[in-house]
Amino acid sequence: MAVTRVETRKSLLDSARRIVAVKGYAAVGINEVLAEAGVPKGSFYHWFSSKDAFGEAMMEAYFDEYLTTMDAIVADKSKSSAEHLMRYWQNFYDLQAVNDCQGGCLVVKLGAEIADLSEAMRTTTKVGTTAIIDRLEQMITDGVADGSVSVDDSPRATGETLYNLWLGASMMAKVHRSPAYLDNAMTVTRHILHI
Template sequence: MPTVQGDTRRSILDTAQRIMARKGFSAVGINEVLTAAGVPKGSFYHFFGSKDAFGEAMIRAYFTDYLADMDRILAEPGQTSAERLTHYWQNWRETQSIDECQGKCLAVKLGAEVSDLSEAMRLALKEGTTAIVERLERTISAGVEDGSLTIDASARDTAQALYDMWLGASVMVKIHRDIGPLDTTMTVTRQLLHL
């Protein structure tokens, strides 16, 4: 059972994810997050030593939740590996709306920004994105084994290329204010997996 302190810490992190997914890391002050979370200012330094430590904790919490959702999608019973991957990409498309992603696109929003600001945040992003690629690689390998997809490169290279492509398309959606890049990426994904 979560503690009051654990609930408060999580509330701060969840609130920050929602705000920073819209505004970025540097544009958001701690007071804005604490006010939105309904938490007194003194509480922040009880949980986090600095804004960078807070940013690292937020990124790690984001990936913990993201990977749990991904694991759930990629383990759905009664589906082939190709169907599970397709569901994952469809979920990606649905959560990467043009104007509001409700904290679901934190890696897209903060990736380039915080990688230049903080080594700890960069490493948290690297660990999180590497874990995503590893899950994609395992599912692609399983798809080759169950015959639901075929690939022309290694499972690792295919997984990395697909993740890079989807991440880039998500950035292009923000630039163009149009969901089209994700639709194009879905088409290319199907081609790469021979679906």
Template sequence: MSTPKTRETTDVRQGILDVGQRIMAAKGYSAVGLNEILATAGVPKGSFYHYFGSKDAFGEALLESYFSTYLAELDQILALPGLTMAQRLLKYWETWQHTQSFEDCQGKCLAVKLGVEVADLSEAMRAVLKRGTSGIIDRLAQAIETGVAEGSLTVGGEPYAVAQSLYQLWIGASMMVKITKSVLPFETAVSTTRQLLALS
């Protein structure tokens, strides 16, 4: 059972992470200084260094928090009652389109926004990105395997390889959506996804 002090510590730390996630999802990692995050969060600099030893340590914790939430939400979608696995997967990509667009993503597009940038800046952050994205691909592969077994979808290769291809397709589509300021890349991704899973 957590004490009020422990809860307060967790709340302050999570508050800094939540603010940082929203700001960095909009501006990127390098363009955001700690002062902007701390001013927005209403936290003194000393408190920041109590929770995070450096900006890179903060970035690592930020990505860990992001993927923890993302994977929990993905698990919920893939367990929705009353749907086939194919329908659940389509629901996941429908949610992706709403959260990863060029509009304000409220911090939900962090991996797309920071992926390329921080992978070159920090080995620790790259490792978190790799673990997080591997967790997503693993879940998609399991879902595809289940969908094949129940007969709601069909694939022409190993479920893991198909899941990997689909995830890379959607990451690429998200990048192109931001570049073109158009949702057309998502429409193409949906069409390709339906072909790969043999969905009508």
């Protein structure tokens, strides 16, 4: 069966994400991604005009998948909003606890690095993280409405605080190679949401 162009593009982005999640963005060259994906160099330049354009597309694809997962959690109408929130945080925990807490969140891995390297990637990451916080705000708002969650601040401020808490806890878990920081984030999250 022949590989389609769309599959080639996806293979490039998936390969890059795996490599970048381990090495960082600046340390990964296009040739390494091409070799991992098994794609000729000409195919790369068919899809991407530069490494920056490639990085931007990689981050967009990451956020598309991430937000789809969040939307699927909320779509489960058999669960309360509190259960949706805790399932989201458990997914976050599980993603970050893998590989001796080296995690798979590209925001944790690349946030500071790409903010200084590429304006396009910084903007893409800003849009993506804002969309995550928008969804958290809505889950918290729904939780307050259905009585499964109670917060002391606005749903927006609470969503921002929790997301920032988890990003920091994930970074510290990576540094110390210990899930204790993620465990603490889970405890604080339950406290903030009064769950």
